[in-house]
Amino acid sequence: MTTTLDDTGLPSRTLLPFLDREHTIARPGYSRWMVPPAALCVHLCIGQAYAFSVFNLPMTRLLGVSQSTAADWKLTDLGWIFSIAMVFLGLSAAVFGRWVEEGGPRKAMFTAGVCWASAFLISALGVHLHNLWIIYLGYGVIGGCALGIGYISPVSTLMKWFPDRPGMATGMAIMGFGGGALIASPLSVWLMGLFASSSDVGVLNSFITLGCVYFVFMMVGSLIVRVPAPGWKPEGYVPPANATKLMTKNDVFVYQAIKTPQFWLIWVVLFCNTTAGIGVLGQASAMSQEMFPGQITAVAAAGLVGLMSLFNMGGRFSWASLSDFIGRKNTYFVYMMLGFALYVTVPYAGASGNVVLFVACFVIIVSMYGGGFSTVPAYLRDMFGTRYVGAIHGILLTAWSAAGIAGPVLINYIREYNVSHGVPKAQAYNTTMYIMAGLLVVGFLANLCVKAVDKRHHMKPEDETDLEPARAQAAAAHAQVMPRRA
Amino acid sequence: MSTTMQTTKSEANTTPLQLALAWSFAGIPLLAGVAQTLVNAIKLFH
CATH class of the missing domain: 1.20.1250.20 (MFS general substrate transporter like domains)
Structure with a gap:
């Protein structure tokens, strides 16, 4: 049995410790301008959701191919896929927001990437079996969770890297969400044309291809993202001494x-x-x-x-x-x-x-x-x-x-x-x-x-301690049984 | 029970090449999408 320790000498809390926040802290010399493209890698992929409608009409002809048959899905039924995804976007962003914040951007981006790729692959299975409920689960529920987690994953990291221009920084990432549809729409149409035949509208293979492509893109984003070291500030940046009343220097839980x-x-x-x-x-x-x-x-x-x-x-x-x-x-x-x-x-x-x-x-x-x-x-x-x-x-x-x-x-x-x-x-x-x-x-x-x-x-210093009592207890217990690394 | 000690690897400074690659990786598909959309949008003015 192997126990992996993190760089503080404590047992790692996850199966994949390289995803943890503490393993993504940037070393001196890391350029903060690497973070916006990392965020774009995620937002450009999940922005595909706005272009999902390009699949709707072809999915009404999965059985009939050239025209819809009585057993084919109706447009009204297919419309629910996007609606479910949007509902789960909001729910997952609300439910997993704290986990995203504490786990760090890499873990969140990785999770979003796995969920987003799974959404397409499960939907491909749904197309193959012609079972709409599988697509509701795949793209609607799992894809919706990917949207929610992926959407918020780079936002606070960007604002920490760009305290001088937080609006511009988040604007760059969230611009990607808007731009994702511009890429996905023509790409999806092209893929369906590529895979279409006299017996296939090409949706199944397009889903599989998109799932694989998006997975690679989002993994690249998760690999290059970093969080700034505690107390890091951009060179030459001096926080405004006379900040307006609406710009707090304190945190709220x-x-x-x-x-x-x-x-x-x-x-x-x-x-x-x-x-x-x-x-x-x-x-x-x-x-x-x-x-x-x-x-x-x-x-x-x-x-x-x-x-x-x-x-x-x-x-x-x-x-x-x-x-x-x-x-x-x-x-x-x-x-x-x-x-x-x-x-x-x-x-x-x-x-x-x-x-x-x-x-x-x-x-x-x-x-x-x-x-x-x-x-x-x-x-x-x-x-x-x-x-x-x-x-x-x-x-x-x-x-x-x-x-x-x-x-x-x-x-x-x-x-x-x-x-x-x-x-x-x-x-x-x-x-x-x-x-x-x-x-x-x-x-x-x-x-x-x-x-x-x-x-x-506002949070007080003692609140910080209260937030991670289990971690503090684990650290104390670990210190008693194992000498720390020199 | 064996114990694996793990440390954070040293990271080199970000080079201009790394920056260019990262921005190209995200930016080229985005620019392609924007160009395609512009071509379609021009039809509005015909």
């Missing part, structure tokens, strides 16, 4: 943070911003064609969706970077006020037939939707410190899950209601736009109420 009004106010801010953005993002193609019949064709609408994807991705980096200069609260004020103005302008653009104005409104809205995701980790860091920011961020992502339901429902049901009551299709979205603008007013007020966290919530 994860379960204490969710007891603060600030956490829930930011939850509301993210929920409102995401609901507003997700509503138009998912319906942009249909909405543009119905608002501009004859002017925006199906092909042009697909181009608009592509353009919005680019702005979604670019907004994640640019808005979060801007927040380093104007502050997080002010950035969200911009999202809410500018968003309000743009949403109320969309009906005017539709009524006047101004396509350019319509497109400009949509791409800016969607850039702020992306920016909302990438700015929020730095906002949390400002409010609650860096110690548990990953775990707190994980719980906050439940706002995303909630918005994922609220946004499309608002858009679809209100449109249906309007159309069924005789409103012309070109004007059926007007009410929704005003409701979205109203949501942003709620978000604006919530953001306005965000104040500095009361110091009674």
Whole structure:
């Protein structure tokens, strides 16, 4: 029997000790600019989730191949795969957030990589056996957990490496999540074309290939990521002596943070911003064609969706970077006020037939939707410190899950209601736009109420000791039975 | 029972080549995806 000891001379707590946080501490000379590509390796892979819909239509022809048969799956049933994955994204980020924070980024990225590859391989099995429940389990549950763990895994590490530019750092990673779909969509279509034959739509082999490719990519990310040594600071970096009230130097424990009004106010801010953005993002193609019949064709609408994807991705980096200069609260004020103005302008653009104005409104809205995701980790860091920011961020992502339901429902049901009551299709979205603008007013007020966290919530030195009593006991016991290495 | 003592390996300074490789590994697929999307998006303006 072999007992592996870690570099402190204590028995390792895991089967794979190289994944532990203490084995990922950077040695002097490690460049912090290695961390963003490591984070991108993970986020670019899990961002595939946004492009999963490219498999939906081919998966309705798995048996019939050239056309659907009665035994083939229905689109409505297949839609649940993505929905389950999104629900498990939020749940796993909330549940495993503290484990991710304490276990370190390498362990989290490795776990996310294994889960993400497994999601595709299990789904391939589901396709092979033509059993949709296996795909719900594979891509929906296990893939959803990979999304949640992978999404939060590099966030706090990046902010520790870039204390001078935390918004820019998280923006780079979360930009990858937006960009993942840009790669996955054409790649998936190309793979299905490659593997398709007269008896196969090519989904099974595409899933296996994607699972293998994503596994390699995510393992590379997990191998090159490092955490900074305790007390490390960038060369020449001096923490601002007169930090604003909204930038704390203290840490708040994860379960204490969710007891603060600030956490829930930011939850509301993210929920409102995401609901507003997700509503138009998912319906942009249909909405543009119905608002501009004859002017925006199906092909042009697909181009608009592509353009919005680019702005979604670019907004994640640019808005979060801007927040380093104007502050997080002010950035969200911009999202809410500018968003309000743009949403109320969309009906005017539709009524006047101004396509350019319509497109400009949509791409800016969607850039702020992306920016909302990438700015929020730095906002949390400002409010609650860096110690548990990953775990707190994980719980906050439940706002995303909630918005994922609220946004499309608002858009679809209100449109249906309007159309069924005789409103012309070109004007059926007007009410929704005003409701979205109203949501942003709620978000604006919530953001306005965000104040500095009361110091009674801050962690005290004794709290640190309380957090790992088992580790402390193990260390003490080990010291008695085994002499430490010289 | 045998005991294996494990130490952290020394790591060399990050070289420009390592940085270039890491950024290329993540950046090239991303740029390819962006280029492909731009090509599709241009159809909006035709």
